[in-house]
């Protein structure tokens with residue numbers, strides 16, 4: 001029996017799994033509790049590299065513990081800074097970037113990703129992305145500023161040159177509680 005369609009986070013993981021091989025270099029733009037970082041560290045293996053950003057020390061601490069328990073710390077650099085500053089830390093091209101927006105579950109719900117800095121980070125991320133690489137955003141609408149953030153990202157992504165980028169929007173259109181949506185941008189190779 002086939003499964004239901006995947007929810008946003010699982011779909012973002014599926015996209016990365018399809019595009020990313022062992023040894024790849026990835027950015028986790030919103031580390032949070034470190035579930036995504038752990039998934040990405042497993043995906044790239046010991047020969048890969050993950051740069052993980054979060055503005056909250058608490059998030060970095062939780063993620064570090066999770067990675068240590070899973071013996072995945074070696075391939076991950078955790079950085080307690082905003083993703084909008086990623087190019088201060090990374091001076092090489094990367095294969096993939098994941099943003100899981102919003103607030104830290106089980107943490108301070110007032111520290112939320114912001115439209116302006118998220119957009120800045122997406123632009124920097126696309127500059128760092130290799131041809132063939134993919135940037136994936138999981139977007140939530142339920143919290144304050146969520147709709148505005150989605151709009152700003154869509155206004156930007158919809159204008160990206162179709163010859164240079166594939167842009168994909170994944171969302172359920174018949175669910176009353178609006179579940180997370182996925183926006184994925186692939187830098188084309190030809």
Ligand SMILES: C[S@@+](CC[C@H](N)C(=O)[O-])C[C@H]1O[C@@H](n2cnc3c(N)ncnc32)[C@H](O)[C@@H]1O
Pocket residue numbers: 029030031032033034035036037053054055056059081082083084100101102103104105111112113114117
């Ligand atoms: C939905 S959570 C991420 C979930 C996480 N990926 C996981 O697997 O648990 C969003 C995170 O973004 C962080 N954040 C907010 N603004 C940020 C920024 N400018 N740069 C990096 N992280 C930011 C928050 O602190 C929060 O931990």
